Amino acid sequence: MNTVFAIAGVVIKELYRRKDFYVLFVLSALITIGAGSINFFKDLAMVRYVKDVCLLLIWLSTLAIAVMTTARQIPSEKENRTIFPLLAKPVSRVQFIVGKFLGCWLAVGLAVLVFYVFFIIVTAAKGGEFYFAAYAKTIVLHWLMLGIVIAMTLLGSVIFAAVSSNATICLVAILGILFVGEHLNKIAVRQPEPMKSITYTIYYMIPHLEMYDVRNLVVNNKQMPDLIACVKATLYAGAYMSLFLFSTWCVFRRQRLNA
């Protein structure tokens, strides 16, 4: 495990020594503070409005950080040739992949925490109440969703040669799942064969990331999913992360690396 943690440590250092995270954080903070300072028609639902804007920005920013950080990991290791001295050590390709995944997931987890601390401060400043259990569940579910996104992007990074194409394809796929994923079964019902079977297959194959989106519940102070549902969501995320990481290893294990 030493090797996996050593590789993960470098990924975390990289994220916090680059400017991307700080730029997105400052941008999100400015937009949220700006939006919160406008008091449309002295609307009493101001807290809900600020929460909504802030959570949307947190989702978009962390998604961008997760995809961009992960998409460049393996291609930039190859391009900068840093992969050669590393794999010339007793490091297996599975350790390399798991280390990269863990590093991205932990680094993004830290970013999620920073964003949510800011969210709680802004909400409290606008007179919102603090529900520890609800916020803890929101953060954990969000982080699990990002785990699936990271594993999926890592798979893309060993298939597509260019970082930009991988990041674009992953972002489009992830946003597609978030917006359309839950409606695919309803669309399938209305389709003739074979489109019906194809749409159903897609519906059952894709990771349903929208399940982890509890923004609406937080904004409207509704009942959060219970512990059993959270455990099920964790297992579901774990299964998809394992599947994507296994696929990444299958592609990467025999890939030629020409020094």
Place this chain on the structure above:
Amino acid sequence: METILKVDKLRVEYSSGEFQKTPKIALQGLNLEVRAGEVFGFLGPNGAGKTTTMNVLLGFIPPTSGSASLFGLDVRQPIARQRIGYLPELTYYYKFLTAEEILRFYAKIFGLTGNAADKRIEELIALVELGHAAKRPIKGYSKGMQQRVGLAQALINNPDLLILDEPTSGLDPLGRMKVREIIQRLKNEGKTVFFSSHEMGEVETVCDRVAIIYQGELKEEGRVSDLVAKHRATNLEQAFLTIIGYKSAVTP
């Protein structure tokens, strides 16, 4: 003497062309044996297959057929790389890390932590004379300084076998001398060094034995003095040119 690096009937083919894939043979039936404690020079013109051989030895590419082993272990197993150090021709390291951080990272991979890691890092930084810049990010380093970081990382685990791919390429005379001194020092310590180079003078000075490879095939192997004598040459460069069948177009 124990054989620590063995290559047996190694063949590597690359596919070229987008649709109609035609195989390009990079290595064909290569046999090599490097024994413990010797400095072994691996020579050949550009494109001869030196880097491909190193890529197979380090597990970067799988052989099409044949086998390669380090310390008796198949090179495809990561554990085979436990006792080796590798310095690539072009050394690029994580530019956002300092030399000290990079060495700590590699030390951790070999399970070296705490005081043992601190001591080893200190020793290596002194050896490659980077004390003044050890806490600065690598992005500000010159090429020579980066090469010295490369050498330090290759030695982090106190390896029994050091694989160097053109270690002095692009270095100034002082840098070359420093690398040569380090190779000599390792040889005196009983370590094995396997290195590729274009610098015949350098090879002649430090190598016990050499192998000459051309168009993916092993042409000659033996002691430098024996090869020079066999081809009635005055130095290794002349012997090398005779072995690869070079004929000068210019008549003196």
